[in-house]
Amino acid sequence: MKIIESYNDFELTVESKKVIYEQIHRQEYLEAIKSHVPKGKSVWIDSNGDGKQENIIAFEHRKWQGIFDPRVPIKYFNQFKSKTMVQAINKYIKPTSVVVYESEEFRYVTPETLCDNLKFLHESYDTMILVYVNLRLVDYNKLKYTKENIIDQITINFGRKITVHGINQFKYLFKINR
């Protein structure tokens, strides 16, 4: 019998990675998110973006390369905060929105990091930003603060540019306009 403590105790196969990616990027709220996406080209980053759809350009982290159908046009990045990726998206794609759905950049992070990542997106892309956040997976003291308090802490940084749409209980869509 082997006792395992964490993912550091073994190597993941491509099949295992596929199971994990599917578990992380649940399809459940995709339609609700899509209803907020404006017309035009939409860039989906680390978000199970369907590159087969004409108006969606999907970017995924390189660590997931190999789990997707190679016929689907997906672009890969090494760093979420890559200047090169930002420049390429702004210059060549000129999207009407950037969508981040179930991204690891917004999971297991503190409210401060979450806010920094939102600021990065807002300051980097010349377009509407839509970020799905599951507050269950945000790392804060859940005996001390309510989820409403955390949302206030985050949104106060964006003034009137941000709107928060409740998707389901602890799940929210943060929409930041230009």
Added chain:
Amino acid sequence: MISWREKQKAFIPGEVELLQDQRILDFFGKVPVYSMGDVNYFQDKLNLVQKPGKQALAIINKETSDKELAQLLHPIKKIDRVCVSINKFLIYTNSNNEQVDDDYDMALLHFIENIFEDKRIDHYFVKELKGHHFNFASPTTQFFIE
């Protein structure tokens, strides 16, 4: 449907046990255990019983408010040996509590200490817990109370 625990265990060839599950198995042995919460995995591994006795296991792995948690644990606070296992991401409060310790792990310990007064508590947790320790399969915040 295969549980998230079993899916992840299947990533590793051979027979495996999660560290937090093994702690529970070692703590209780074959002595009857009154259980509540997400305990299905232990049906065939522990001697789970319906009536409270000398041992109890509570696994909290769904959204639970601080008030609900206190109510849930109240009936087992006098039991000799108890394990409380909590997915700390799934706890919530409906009111801000400024007097609560800033450190969430310590706040949870104090919460348990207030319920299980004058008991010895062994506290296990993963500092800065991310998604690498199977917490949503089996909670990594555990209190072994005697």
